[in-house]
Each structure stands twice: as C-alpha cells, then as structure tokens.
Amino acid sequence: xxxxxxxxxxxxxxxxxxxxxxxxxxxxxxxxxxxxxxxxxxxxxxxxxxxxxxxxxxxxxxxxxxxxxxxxxxxxxxxxxxxxxxxxxxxxxxxxxxxxxxxxxxxxxxxxxxxxxxxxxxxxxxxxxxxxxxxxxxxxxxxxxxxxxxxxxxxxxxxxxxxxxxxxxxxxxxxxxxxxxxxxxxxxxxxxxxxxxxxxxxxxxxxxxxxxxxxxxxxxxxxxxxxxxxxxxxxxxxxxxxxxxxxxxxxxxxxxxxxxxxxxxxxxxxxxxxxxxxxxxxxxxxxxxxxxxxxxxxxxxxxxxxxxxxxxxxxxxxxxxxx
Amino acid sequence: xxxxxxxxxxxxxxxxxxxxxxxxxxxxxxxxxxxxxxxxxxxxxxxxxxxxxxxxxxxxxxxxxxxxxxxxxxxxxxxxxxxxxxxxxxxxxxxxxxxxxxxxxxxxxxxxxxxxxxxxxxxxxxxxxxxxxxxxxxxxxxxxxxxxxxxxxxxxxxxxxxxxxxxxxxxxxxxxxxxxxxxxxxxxxxxxxxxxxxxxxxxxxxxxxxxxxxxxxxxxxxxxxxxxxxxxxxxxxxxxxxxxxxxxxxxxxxxxxxxxxxxxxxxxxxxxxxxxxxxxxxxxxxxxxxxxxxxxxxxxxxxxxxxxxxxxxxxxxxxxxxxxxxxxxxxxxxxxxxxxxxxxxxxxxxxxxxxxxxxxxxxxxxxxxxxxxxxxxxxxxxxxxxxxxxxxxxxxxxxxxxxxxxxxxxxxxxxxxxxxxxxxxxxxxxxxxxxxxxxxxxxxxxxxxxxxxxxxxxxxxxxxxxxxxxxxxxxxxxxxxxxxxxxxxxxxxxxxxxxxxxxxxxxx
Numbered sequence: 001x002x003x004x005x006x007x008x009x010x011x012x013x014x015x016x017x018x019x020x021x022x023x024x025x026x027x028x029x030x031x032x033x034x035x036x037x038x039x040x041x042x043x044x045x046x047x048x049x050x051x052x053x054x055x056x057x058x059x060x061x062x063x064x065x066x067x068x069x070x071x072x073x074x075x076x077x078x079x080x081x082x083x084x085x086x087x088x089x090x091x092x093x094x095x096x097x098x099x100x101x102x103x104x105x106x107x108x109x110x111x112x113x114x115x116x117x118x119x120x121x122x123x124x125x126x127x128x129x130x131x132x133x134x135x136x137x138x139x140x141x142x143x144x145x146x147x148x149x150x151x152x153x154x155x156x157x158x159x160x161x162x163x164x165x166x167x168x169x170x171x172x173x174x175x176x177x178x179x180x181x182x183x184x185x186x187x188x189x190x191x192x193x194x195x196x197x198x199x200x201x202x203x204x205x206x207x208x209x210x211x212x213x214x215x216x217x218x219x220x221x222x223x224x225x226x227x228x229x230x231x232x233x234x235x236x237x238x239x240x241x242x243x244x245x246x247x248x249x250x251x252x253x254x255x256x257x258x259x260x261x262x263x264x265x266x267x268x269x270x271x272x273x274x275x276x277x278x279x280x281x282x283x284x285x286x287x288x289x290x291x292x293x294x295x296x297x298x299x300x301x302x303x304x305x306x307x308x309x310x311x312x313x314x315x316x317x318x319x320x321x322x323x
Numbered sequence: 324x325x326x327x328x329x330x331x332x333x334x335x336x337x338x339x340x341x342x343x344x345x346x347x348x349x350x351x352x353x354x355x356x357x358x359x360x361x362x363x364x365x366x367x368x369x370x371x372x373x374x375x376x377x378x379x380x381x382x383x384x385x386x387x388x389x390x391x392x393x394x395x396x397x398x399x400x401x402x403x404x405x406x407x408x409x410x411x412x413x414x415x416x417x418x419x420x421x422x423x424x425x426x427x428x429x430x431x432x433x434x435x436x437x438x439x440x441x442x443x444x445x446x447x448x449x450x451x452x453x454x455x456x457x458x459x460x461x462x463x464x465x466x467x468x469x470x471x472x473x474x475x476x477x478x479x480x481x482x483x484x485x486x487x488x489x490x491x492x493x494x495x496x497x498x499x500x501x502x503x504x505x506x507x508x509x510x511x512x513x514x515x516x517x518x519x520x521x522x523x524x525x526x527x528x529x530x531x532x533x534x535x536x537x538x539x540x541x542x543x544x545x546x547x548x549x550x551x552x553x554x555x556x557x558x559x560x561x562x563x564x565x566x567x568x569x570x571x572x573x574x575x576x577x578x579x580x581x582x583x584x585x586x587x588x589x590x591x592x593x594x595x596x597x598x599x600x601x602x603x604x605x606x607x608x609x610x611x612x613x614x615x616x617x618x619x620x621x622x623x624x625x626x627x628x629x630x631x632x633x634x635x636x637x638x639x640x641x642x643x644x645x646x647x648x649x650x651x652x653x654x655x656x657x658x659x660x661x662x663x664x665x666x667x668x669x670x671x672x673x674x675x676x677x678x679x680x681x682x683x684x685x686x687x688x689x690x691x692x693x694x695x696x697x698x699x700x701x702x703x704x705x706x707x708x709x710x711x712x713x714x715x716x717x718x719x720x721x722x723x724x725x726x727x728x729x730x731x732x733x734x735x736x737x738x739x740x741x742x743x744x745x746x747x748x749x750x751x752x753x754x755x756x757x758x759x760x761x762x763x764x765x766x767x768x769x770x771x772x773x774x775x776x777x778x779x780x781x782x783x784x785x786x787x788x789x790x791x792x793x794x795x796x797x798x799x800x801x802x803x804x805x806x807x808x809x810x811x812x813x814x815x816x817x818x819x820x821x822x823x824x825x826x827x828x829x830x831x
Contacts, residue, residue, distance in 0.1 A: 179430040186416045186427050193414040196378070197428030198399030313417065321378065 008152045010269050015153070015161055016227070018265025020045065020219035020236075022164040024243030025250070025257045026171045027215035031077075032252060033175065034208035035188035035314040039095030040080055041216055042240025043102035044073045048220020050106040053120040053231035054113065056127045065127075066221045073220070074213030076102075081209045085202050088318030099240075107233050118233035120224070129226040131156050160222040165258075167215070172254040184208055188312035191319040201319045219243075238295075245298045252312060260301075267294040328390075329354040329517050330375070330406075330486055335384030337370055344370040346541045348384070352486070352534075357508065357518045359528040359549070362538035363561055363762040364733060368521045369411070371538070372488045376408040377401040388486075399428075407479025408488040413471050417464040421457055422446065425478045442481075449480055453510055468616070469500035476507065487511065488519045493527060497616050498790065498823030505531055523561075525554045526791075537561055562763045572774050575798045578607030581751055581782040582628065587637035587647075589623045596635070597623040599806040605751070610773065610783040612797025612814070614790055616826055620806035621786045622668055625755050628784065629665040630655040641751070659688055664744035666737075668755030668786065674740045675728050682710035682724035685743050717742035718768065734765025741772060752776050755786045770796060790819050790826075804828040 024041045031038035048069035056065030076098055083094040107118040114121055137155035140147045175181040187194045187204040195201050219239070224231040242264055250257030271293040278284045328351040337345040344367045352358045360368045374381045377395040385392050388404050395401045401408075415424050422443055431438040443459060450457055455473050463471060472492060479487055489508075493501045508518055508531065520532060528535050528549065535552065537545040537560040545560045582605035589598035597620040605611050615621055626632040628639060630646070630653050638648035641661060646653040655665070667673035675684050686695045686706055694705040710724035719731070719738045728736060737757065744752070754773065758766045773796060777783050787793050793800055794814065801811045802825035810825040824830075 177435055179433050179435070182419075182423060182427060182430065182435075186419065189416045189418060190414070192410075192412075193416050193424070193427065196376070196398050196408070196410065196414040198377075198397060198402050199428045200397075 004148070006273075008148055010266075010273060012153050012156075013269035013272065014262060014266040015165075016157060016265075017268045018261045019158075019161045019164045020222050020239050021243045021246055021261040021264055022168065022258060023160075023219035023222070024216050024240055025247045025261050026167055026254065027212045027219070028244050028247045029171065029175070029252060029254060029257060030184070030208045030215070031212040032247065032315055033184050033188045033312055034205045035191060035312055035317065035319070036081070036084060036205055036209060037091040037095065037316045038080070038212060039092055039244065040076070040098040040240075041219075041243055042236055042238065043095070043099035044076050044213065044216045045220040045223070045236040045240045046099075046102045046106055046234065047076060048073050048217040049224035049235055050110065050120065050220075050231045052217075052221035053123065053224035054110070056123055056225050057121050060127060062123070062128050062221075062225045065225050066217070069221045070214050070217040073217040074210055077209040077213035077216075078206070081206050084318060085205045085209075088320060091316055091318075103234060106231065110231065110233075120231040123225060123229040127225075128229050129158050129160070129222075131158055132162075158222065158226040160218060160226055163218065168254050168258045175254065180207070185312070188314055191314050195319070195321070205319075216240075242294070242298060245302055248311075249301050251310070263301075264294055264298065267297045327354050328352060329388065330519075331387040331390070332371075332375070333385040333387065335371065335374060335386070336382045337367075337374060337379060338382055344541050345374070345381070348543055350536060350543065350546075352517060352519060354517055355512060355515050356533040357512055357520060357531055359520045359522065359532035359535040360538060361522055361525070361528050361535055361557060361561060363523055364760050365540075365762070366538040366561070367541040368538050369490055372408065372490060372519065372521055375401065376406060376488060402482050402484075405483055405485035406488065407482060407484025407486070409472065409475040409479060409490065409492060411490040411492075411494065413475055415463045415471060415474060418462060420462055421459045421466075421474050421477075424463060424474060425481050429482060446477065446481060449477060452514075453477075453480065453507060455507065468495045469497075469503065472496070472504065473507070476511075484516070486517045486519065488521070490521045491523070492520070493522070493524065495617060495788075497826045498819055499827050501527075525557055528557065529554060539563060558763065564764075570770055570774060570795050572796075573778065575610075575777065576608045576780070577798075578780060580604045580606050581642065582784070583640040583643075584628070585638050585640070587627060587639060588635040589620070589627045589632055590635050591623055597806050598627065598634075600637070601803075601806075601808050602637075603801060603808065603811075605782045605784055607750075607782050608777060608780045609798045610777050610785055610796050612793035612800045613784065613786045613803055614793045614800055614822055614826060615788065615803035617788050619803045621755070621788075621803050624803070625665075625668060625753060625784075625786050628753055629663070629667075630658045656688070662747070662750040664747075664749035664752045666740055666744055666752070666754040666757055668759075670733070670736055670740060670759070671729075675736060677729040677736075678727065680725045680727050681714070681719070681731065681739055682706050684728050684739055685710045685713060685724070687743065689743075689747070713742045713746055714739075716746075717772075732762070732765075733760040734762045734769075737761050737769060738765065741769060745772065745776065748779075749776075750781060752781050752783045753786075754783065756788065757785070758787075758789065758792060790822060794819060794822070802826055 024045055028038045028041055051072040052065035052069040055068035056062045080094050080098060083089040084091040110116065110118050110120055134155035137151040141151040175184060183194060183199060183204055187201055191201045194204065223235055246260035246264055247257050249260040271290050274290050275287050330352040332348055332350040335345055335348040348371055362368045370379065373379045375386060377398040377400055380396065386395055393404050425446060426442050446459055455477055457470060457473055457477060492504060496504060511518060522528060532549045535547050535549050536543055537557060539561060584601060584603050586600050586602050587598060588596055588600060591597045601624060613621055623632060627634050627647060633652045634647045636649055638645050645651050646658065671677050689695060694702055696702055707724055714722045714724065717738045719735050757769050773783060785796055797814050799811065800814050800817065800822060801808050802822060804826060805828060809828065809830050
C-alpha cells in the first residue's frame with residue numbers, strides 16, 4: 001500500500017510540475033512552427049508571473065491577474081516580432097534581450113511598487129487559484145485501483161493543469177486540421193511559397209506570436225497565482241528553457257512535446273521525492289546531485305536522441321524577398 | 324482573327340538602389356500566344372515578371388489586363404486578376420502534400436472538410452484536362468524536379484490563371500522532361516491560355532514561342548515574330564554585338580593519363596552515398612565532359628578530385644600516385660602544389676570571398692607564396708601589380724583591384740577565378756559549371772580559354788549541367804546519374820537526345 005501511494009503522489013506531482021512546461025512548449029510550438037525562434041519563453045513566463053501576481057493583488061481577482069499576464073506576454077511577443085519579423089533582426093538576440101530585461105524589470109518593479117525585495121505581496125485567499133476537487137472524488141475514492149486514480153491523480157489540481165492538458169489536442173487540431181495551421185507550417189518551412197500564394201508572411205508570423213503570448217501567460221500565472229501565492233525573483237527558474245528543450249526533443253509536434261514535458265516533469269517530481277531519502281546500497285546522496293537530475297536528463301536527451309529532429313525549414317531566418 | 328492583348332505594360336520602371344533593373348518597359352502580350360522574353364542574366368526579365376506577379380512594385384508605369392489598368396500590390400491581386408507564375412526556384416513546401424501546397428492561401432474554409440474534398444475533385448479534373456499525371460497525395464520531397472514543376476503549373480491553373488509566367492523553366496530539367504513540359508505548354512495554348520516564357524536559351528524561343536521580346540540591361544531592345552527571326556539575330560540583340568554561337572576547335576592531341584579514378588565511392592555530409600563505384604581516366608590534351616542533371620553526384624565527385632572530400636573507398640591517382648583513398652588524403656593545397664587548378668561549381672560560396680576585394684581574391688591559394696607574401700607579411704605592392712596585370716590579361720571589368728568582389732558581374736567574378744587558377748600554368752584543370760549565371764559575351768571568352776588550355780596539353784575535366792556546353796566543348800562525354808557513370812561517348816555526332824536519355828538514367 002505504501003508503494004502505490006508513492007506512485008500516486010509521484011504521478012500527481014508529475015502532472016502538476018509539467019503544467020507550466022506544457023503551456024510554454026505549446027507556446028513555443030506556435031512561434032517556432034512559424035519560423036520564429038522563441039528563446040524568450042523564460043522571460044515571458046517570468047513577466048507573466050510578476051504581472052499576474054501584482055495584477056491579482058491590486059485588482060482583487062486572480063482572473064484580472066491572468067488577463068493582464070496575457071496582455072503583457074502578447075505585448076512582449078509583439079516586441080519580439082517587431083525586432084525579428086518587421087526589422088529582420090537576429091531572433092536569438094531579441095529573445096536574450098527580453099529574458100535579461102525581464103529578470104531585471106520584474107525585480108525592480110516589485111521593489112518600486114511594493115517595497116519588498118523583489119517580491120510581490122502574498123495573495124490573500126480571495127485573490128489566488130485553488131485546487132479543484134472534481135465531482136464524486138470523495139465518493140469513489142474507496143473503489144479499488146480506479147478510485148484512487150480518479151480522486152488522487154485526476155482530481156484535486158489547479159484549473160491550469162486541466163486547461164494545459166486540454167490545450168494539447170486543441171493545438172494539434174489547430175496546427176494540422178485548420179487553414180491557420182496549414183499556413184503556419186508553410187510559413188515556417190518555406191515563406192516564399194506563402195508569399196507567392198498572396199498571404200503576408202509577416203502577418204502570419206505576428207499571428208503565431210500572438211497565440212504564443214497567450215499560451216505562455218498561462219504558464220507564468222500558474223507559477224505565481226496558483227502553486228505559489230506571490231511572485232519572487234527569477235521564479236521561472238529555467239522552465240522556459242526546459243520547455244524549449246522539450247519542444248525540440250518533441251520534434252515540434254504537440255504530442256511528442258507533451259511526452260517530453262511529462263518526462264521532464266517526472267524527473268523533477270522524482271528529484272523532489274528522492275531528496276533526503278537514502279538509496280539502498282549507496283546511502284544518502286547530496287541534495288545538489290539529486291536536484292541536477294532534470295537538467296542532466298535534458299542534456300542527455302538533447303545530445304543523444306534528438307540528432308534526427310528536423311526543425312522547420314525556415315526557422316531563425318527573417319524573411320527577405322530575394323532579388 | 325486579330326488577337327487582343329491580354330496583358331499590357333506601359334512605361335514600367337523599377338530600381339533597386341542605384342541599379343535600374345527595368346527602364347521604361349512597354350510590352351503587349353496577345354491572348355493565346357506563347358510569348359518569349361529573352362535576355363542575359365541580369366537583363367531584368369525576372370524583375371519585370373516579378374512586378375507583374377506583384378512580388379515587387381514598379382516605381383512607375385501601368386499594368387493593364389484586358390485593357391483595364393489594375394493595381395497589383397501583392398501576389399494576391401495578381402492571382403485574382405488571373406496571373407500565375409512558375410518561379411525558377413519552386414515555391415513549394417517540401418514536407419507538404421501536393422494538395423496542401425496547391426490549396427495554400429485558397430483553402431476556402433477554416434476547418435478542413437468539405438471544401439478540401441471539392442478541391443481534390445477539381446484538381447483531379449484539371450490533371451485530366453491537361454494530362455498532368457500527378458499523384459495529389461504525394462509529398463513534394465518525394466517528387467522529381469519535373470513533377471514539382473507540374474505541381475507549380477497545376478497550382479497556377481487551380482488558382483484560375485489565364486496568363487501563366489514561367490521563369491527559366493528548363494534550367495533543372497533533362498531534355499526529355501523539357502519535351503514533356505513543352506507538350507503541356509502547347510496543350511495549355513490550345514485551351515486559350517496565354518504563356519509568358521522567360522529564358523536565356525535561344526533554342527527554346529525558336530521551338531516554342533509565337534512572339535519574342537529581347538531585353539538587355541533593363542531595356543527592351545527588340546520585339547519579333549519568332550518565325551521572322553533567327554537565333555543569330557536574337558543573340559546579337561541580346562549581347563549588342565555579334566557572337567560566335569559555336570566554337571571551332573581542333574582535333575585533340577591526347578597525351579598521357581593524368582588522373583586515374585578507380586571504383587570510388589564518396590559520401591556527402593549527411594553520410595549519404597553520392598558517388599557510387601565511379602571509374603574513369605583523364606588524359607593530357609583532352610576535355611572530359613561530365614553531363615547530368617543537378618544533384619546526381621557531380622558536386623561530390625568534383626570535391627573528391629580536388630581534395631575537398633575524401634573518398635570512402637576506391638582510389639584516385641594523380642600522375643600515378645594515390646592522392647585519395649581510404650587511408651591517403653591530399654588536401655587542396657597539396658594538390659595545387661601539384662599543378663591542379665580548380666574552378667568550383669559554386670562561385671560565390673567556394674570560389675570567392677565576395678566581401679573581399681578583387682586583388683585579394685586573385686591571390687587566394689597562392690597568398691602564402693612569394694612574391695605575394697614574405698615571412699607571413701602580405702606584400703601589397705606586388706599583389707596590386709599582379710592584379711592589375713592579370714585583370715588586363717583576362718579582360719576583367721572594371722579593372723579595379725580594390726573593388727569589392729560582390730560588385731563585379733557574374734561573368735567578371737568568374738573571370739577572376741579563372742585567371743587565378745590559370746595564371747600558374749596548371750597541368751590539370753577541374754572546372755564546375757564554368758558559365759552558370761554568366762552572360763553570353765563572357766561565356767564565349769571562358770569557353771575559348773578552356774579550349775586554349777586543352778590545346779596547350781592541359782587535362783581538363785568539365786562538369787556542367789548545360790548540355791549545350793558539354794556538347795560544344797568536350798572531346799569525351801560521360802553522364803552521371805544517381806551517383807554512377809552511365810555511359811561514355813566520344814563527342815562525334817552525338818546528339819543531345821542520346822545524352823538526354825542517359826541523363827534520365829535510361830541506358831538500355
């Protein structure tokens with residue numbers, strides 16, 4: 001019984017931890033499928049976390065916070081687009097600029113507005129998200145096997161978690177079954193083909209970036225108004241980069257990117273679980289080594305297994321009409 | 324019946340920075356005609372048609388379709404006005420299917436369903452009507468170049484094109500594929516479609532077109548009914564002076580074997596075998612032509628011979644000594660020291676540093692030698708004098724050693740490479756695509772130099788996708804198909820048909 005409880009809590013933690021990665025990876029998918037590198041997921045996630053927490057605090061509702069986070073991230077995506085689509089600047093440089101700017105700006109604004117060292121005030125209970133207990137969760141918990149799965153794993157998450165996993169099939173559908181998706185993929189593979197079909201390459205890329213902004217905002221808001229109740233300095237902690245790695249590992253496909261996110265989430269959940277637990281035959285492993293597991297996994301997976309991943313043909317290249 | 328102009332251009336002008344690509348162009352194209360536009364590279368043909376297609380906007384002037392002035396701001400408007408264009412580089416998304424490529428931009432519905440099926444049906448009907456034989460569900464990357472071009476034509480027809488513009492459509496095709504294309508174009512003409520053919524090949528104009536417009540340096544210099552003109556007359560209009568279309572050359576005076584290539588395999592960077600079990604000899608005083616459609620392993624073969632790429636198996640011998648095998652490998656500098664000269668296929672990527680000036684490009688490969696450098700210090704004065712002299716000898720224009728190389732025309736860039744490679748009197752000359760993107764005047768000059776080298780006893784290997792070039796220069800011709808040599812002919816009374824079959828891999 002002890003072991004199965006362990007497994008259940010591990011799976012549940014995996015879902016919870018993977019959620020921001022899923023949002024960010026899906027966000028990255030839209031940008032990168034349109035041919036725009038999005039290295040700036042990290043910065044946008046951080047900005048969203050800050051804006052969501054301060055918005056919720058100031059306007060008195062977590063939903064205002066989420067709304068403002070979306071506005072903020074779309075604006076940052078547009079900034080990225082302005083630099084790299086309209087002015088054809090280097091996409092990576094633009095992303096790095098956003099990341100660095102956001103690390104500084106969020107901390108500085110938090111200090112200026114709230115007078116705390118890079119923190120936003122802790123949200124009161126009426127201004128943050130809570131776990132949702134699904135109907136009948138308590139009633140069926142006694143049923144063997146399925147009961148705990150429903151009540152412990154499926155039920156009892158923040159609304160973000162459900163939205164994230166519902167988004168994945170939606171993203172698949174949009175990218176592969178709709179006109180928008182066809183044009184999105186085309187513009188990332190061969191923008192000239194899109195241009196000669198009479199569609200604006202720049203507009204398509206801006207649309208993709210807008211969707212990107214909306215999705216990544218959820219990741220940030222989840223961090224500061226759901227699993228935590230305030231914003232703190234650099235709270236995104238590399239999740240944006242991890243999501244990008246998952247996207248690449250998942251070959252820019254929603255399904256495999258989801259699996260990659262879950263794998264990273266699982267590694268992190270395992271890492272938390274193993275902290276302070278002596279391993280049979282080895283003894284107690286220093287916590288720093290345990291904490292490195294997800295990152296080591298990232299490096300190993302990216303180096304070892306993604307060799308054959310084929311990126312969208314025009315990724316990273318600003319579209320310039322040939323003479 | 325007097326034919327009506329379907330498309331009319333009035334005083335169209337277009338500049339890119341200081342370069343005026345189109346000067347005051349006025350042109351009428353009649354409905355149902357195949358109208359040729361001929362001119363050398365850089366004459367402004369493609370720019371003009373890109374303006375008609377809405378890819379660029381004219382600085383001034385009008386475009387009329389069916390006698391109505393229309394404003395074309397983007398390809399969207401031109402497609403709606405019934406203009407379709409088959410670009411030189413196909414505008415296809417490689418990992419999409421044929422259908423996806425064709426409906427792109429004209430999907431008709433947000434979520435694919437009903438309209439997609441309707442599109443497939445009408446495409447099938449179009450394929451039947453014009454005898455196009457395309458598998459609509461095939462992925463583009465699986466299709467041959469000829470089929471990709473048909474997809475482009477089908478795309479234009481599906482979008483309702485009445486005027487079809489083809490930009491250099493035969494550059495990448497085998498002669499047989501060209502025949503197929505011309506058949507399709509003639510059947511389009513029968514159905515009252517208007518076709519504009521942009522080309523620099525005189526043969527195509529003579530075979531296919533009703534009318535021809537000649538462009539030179541951004542201007543129209545003549546317009547003829549094709550049946551009232553000749554190749555020579557058109558060539559003269561294109562260049563502005565009379566040119567020799569056929570080269571006179573003496574019988575070859577063949578000497579010892581210089582290069583011996585035995586059963587070599589060569590892999591490309593992606594580890595794909597591109598040259599398969601190839602063997603041949605190259606002898607003094609002959610030009611060996613390697614014909615073939617682009618991408619059949621010629622590039623890798625040339626790279627193996629010039630020391631850029633090591634062979635995977637087999638061996639290459641130069642003057643009887645192995646220079647490349649599984650274990651032995653001579654790099655380009657070592658080969659250069661053995662009097663091997665190389666004019667690479669991709670001039671701007673491998674032959675030149677285009678951001679450097681002409682004098683620097685003129686000494687690459689010899690820059691470490693006297694008199695260009697002494698104890699690692701470049702000798703500016705010597706380099707300048709050398710450049711001045713060599714540019715005069717090879718008629719490079721303008722004769723400015725300090726001009727940045729990218730500002731020279733394609734023909735003059737090629738002359739810079741050629742002069743660098745030939746000035747040390749090599750014993751072997753390996754040339755790839757010597758006249759790609761080079762104007763007719765310079766072609767004549769370059770061909771003459773290659774012949775001169777042969778007559779001096781140099782062993783010349785010529786790799787070219789231009790069959791005409793191979794036929795007019797080579798003494799012996801081998802054809803590459805899918806990495807293998809599929810036939811060898813002595814160049815006497817060989818026809819382009821015979822070579823064409825070999826280029827398509829048909830050996831009987």
